[in-house]
């Protein structure tokens with residue numbers, strides 16, 4: 396055999412062996428990844444950590460359990476936002492897997508490294524906004540307040556700034572709202588431009604009990620108060636919020652998440668309220684996991700065995 400041929404065969408063998416090693420390695424990796432994703436379902440006991448039963452996101456999570464066949468056998472643990480946040484904190488502390496119903500704007504994304512699982516079926520909606528609704532006669536009865544409510548619009552960063560002050564500087568929502576207004580006088584001036592003051596007229600805002608709505612409602616309440624209104628603000632469940640505006644028990648709300656999250660309530664009452672359009676664009680909801688988890692999509696959750 397010529398020396399050249401020998402080296403050629405040797406080289407061939409080396410390439411072949413390296414190839415086999417690489418193949419085994421990647422099969423091993425695949426297996427490891429598969430067992431990790433399989434373990435996620437088992438480790439979390441096929442349970443998604445949810446929030447209040449009356450929240451819109453709880454309904455969307457219920458839709459997801461029906462719409463994704465891989466989630467058959469999973470349950471949604473409904474409790475409260477505070478309990479969900481405690482479970483999330485504990486899991487992250489121990490670097491354990493956890494799947495929660497989550498949304499932004501919310502300070503949890505600033506505090507922890509989190510990611511939304513892709514939602515190819517759109518169970519949690521696509522582009523969500525927060526809208527303002529009013530009772531049908533509000534424009535006629537309180538044109539000044541109606542104008543301000545109609546103009547009220549701010550960015551995700553604005554809402555986050557208010558929420559962050561309550562988290563990091565230990566301010567109440569009222570204090571944070573008034574600080575935000577001081578820092579953003581030009582924005583507020585656009586909402587109130589040319590609006591006449593009133594003399595202690597009572598206006599009732601209705602909202603939901605989450606931080607996002609406490610932030611927006613506190614800002615609107617402060618602005619209306621500065622125009623001479625006596626403002627009351629009552630946090631209730633989303634279903635009650637729509638009902639209150641529809642039946643004239645409340646004048647307006649800046650808290651509906653649409654089109655998906657509160658879509659079923661909106662459908663029920665849409666002829667009895669006026670939709671003044673988004674006051675914030677770019678909200679997002681879904682299943683949220685710590686960034687260290689391997690899975691990226693709701694479809695990566697392995698079915699219960």
Ligand code: PBE
Nearest residue numbers: 450451452498605633652
């Ligand atoms: N949330 C926060 C609410 C609306 C605001 C997303 C938890 C909900 O799901 O109804």
